[in-house]
Amino acid sequence: MPANLPPEYFKAEERYLQAKTVEEKILATQELIRIAPKHKGTEKLLKVLKRRLAKLRLELRKQQTRRVGGGPSFHVKKEGAAQVALVGMPNSGKSMLLRRLTSAQPEVAEYPFTTREPVPGMMEFEDVQIQLVEVPALIEGSNRGRGLGAQPLSVARNADAIALIVDASSDPLEQMEILLAELEKAGIKLNQRPPKLSIQRQATGGIEVRGIRMFKGERSELKRILQEQRIHNAVVIIEEPITAEELEDVLDESSVYRRAITIANKGDMAGEGDGFEKLQQAYGGRFPTILVSAANGDNLAKLKELIFESLNVVRVYTKRPDEEPARRPLVLPKSSTVLDAAEAIHKEFARDLKFARVWGSTRFAGQQVPRDYVLRDKDIVEIHI
Numbered sequence: 073m074p075a076n077l078p079p080e081y082f083k084a085e086e087r088y089l090q091a092k093t094v095e096e097k098i099l100a101t102q103e104l105i106r107i108a109p110k111h112k113g114t115e116k117l118l119k120v121l122k123r124r125l126a127k128l129r130l131e132l133r134k135q136q137t138r139r140v141g142g143g144p145s146f147h148v149k150k151e152g153a154a155q156v157a158l159v160g161m162p163n164s165g166k167s168m169l170l171r172r173l174t175s176a177q178p179e180v181a182e183y184p185f186t187t188r189e190p191v192p193g194m195m196e197f198e199d200v201q202i203q204l205v206e207v208p209a210l211i212e213g214s215n216r217g218r219g220l221g222a223q224p225l226s227v228a229r230n231a232d233a234i235a236l237i238v239d240a241s242s243d244p245l246e247q248m249e250i251l252l253a254e255l256e257k258a259g260i261k262l263n264q265r266p267p268k269l270s271i272q273r274q275a276t277g278g279i280e281v282r283g284i285r286m287f288k289g290e291r292s293e294l295k296r297i298l299q300e301q302r303i304h305n306a307v308v309i310i311e312e313p314i315t316a317e318e319l320e321d322v323l324d325e326s327s328v329y330r331r332a333i334t335i336a337n338k339g340d341m342a343g344e345g346d347g348f349e350k351l352q353q354a355y356g357g358r359f360p361t362i363l364v365s366a367a368n369g370d371n372l373a374k375l376k377e378l379i380f381e382s383l384n385v386v387r388v389y390t391k392r393p394d395e396e397p398a399r400r401p402l403v404l405p406k407s408s409t410v411l412d413a414a415e416a417i418h419k420e421f422a423r424d425l426k427f428a429r430v431w432g433s434t435r436f437a438g439q440q441v442p443r444d445y446v447l448r449d450k451d452i453v454e455i456h457i
């Protein structure tokens with residue numbers, strides 16, 4: 073069967089051939105996979121592309137480990153409780169914000185692309201440290217190598233959460249649309265969650281599927297997708313409706329799911345009708361949005377709080393019986409249990425855990441709780457082994 077590839081496909085292929093870095097090759101290959109029509113005639117092609125993508129990812133991982141401690145790199149080593157990428161178009165004020173929120177001192181200037189490499193800085197929020205990284209500017213077409221190329225996107229992809237920065241004084245809605253389109257093309261999904269699905273690999277027994285009714289496609293297609301990922305023996309549990317495409321996305325890791333907020337900067341210059349309201353209306357439901365000014369400091373305390381909230385974590389102070397609680401909290405994903413906290417300290421702690429006492433979210437101070445007790449922000453937990 074002929075593949076009937078659309079003209080965009082050949083353009084993307086050209087970009088792949090021109091790509092100089094592994095990151096750019098990855099993005100181009102992802103785009104090829106997205107563009108290629110999905111039918112019998114393109115099955116082989118898709119297989120080749122996916123294999124190429126897997127190889128490129130491996131290469132990138134190797135490069136990144138090699139680069140640690142080496143020369144200049146786009147990969148920013150994570151420090152602190154989490155890494156948040158500041159992503160925006162040129163001149164939106166990313167550097168000025170970073171200077172305000174951390175002790176980093178990137179150059180601030182009125183010409184575009186002042187920042188050409190990612191700049192990390194540590195933000196203190198109460199008793200946690202959150203790493204912010206200014207990502208070099210995105211523009212329409214970054215994904216295809218325009219502007220500073222696709223490397224900024226790979227930095228964003230690597231962060232734990234994303235802050236979208238727009239200039240509130242010049243059509244923030246349009247900037248937002250461009251940013252979202254670029255991130256989407258790079259497979260970065262914001263404030264969405266991956267479909268609920270679990271795959272338990274087995275040594276033998278072929279493929280067993282539970283919840284097949286929720287797969288919106290042919291059974292043979294499901295098999296093909298699993299085989300392409302070299303999954304031959306597994307129990308697949310589908311817990312909510314999923315299409316073939318979504319399944320492919322989840323499996324080939326081309327999609328990452330990140331939490332995100334919107335920071336509308338230059339609030340000092342934004343007048344009525346400059347578009348902040350429209351931005352709120354269009355995207356406020358999907359992204360917590362805040363109007364700030366890096367120049368005069370407006371709303372920055374609130375912003376720090378919003379950044380912390382965007383991480384969806386809790387702080388937990390562990391203690392031993394008859395001792396004071398730790399000064400620095402453990403930072404754990406929301407809905408972590410006592411057992412998760414014990415595990416974060418040490419594997420053995422988790423293994424030997426008998427019970428815990430909690431101060432904070434419990435009805436009584438120091439109440440005894442079981443190991444599956446869900447901890448809340450600022451709980452103190454005393455582990456008994």
Ligand SMILES: Nc1nc2c(ncn2[C@@H]2O[C@H](COP(=O)(O)OP(=O)(O)OP(=O)(O)O)[C@@H](O)[C@H]2O)c(=O)[nH]1
Pocket residue numbers: 160161162163164165166167168169179180181182183184185186187188208209337338339340341364365366367368
């Ligand atoms: N009025 C006003 N100007 C700002 C604010 N934040 C930044 N600027 C100005 O906007 C320009 C760009 O600021 P930068 O912080 O360099 O912007 P950037 O997003 O880092 O730019 P690139 O690194 O080039 O992508 C500078 O002239 C800043 O003085 C703000 O809150 N209010």
Ligand SMILES: [Mg+2]
Pocket residue numbers: 166167168178179180186187206
């Ligand atoms: Mg900058």
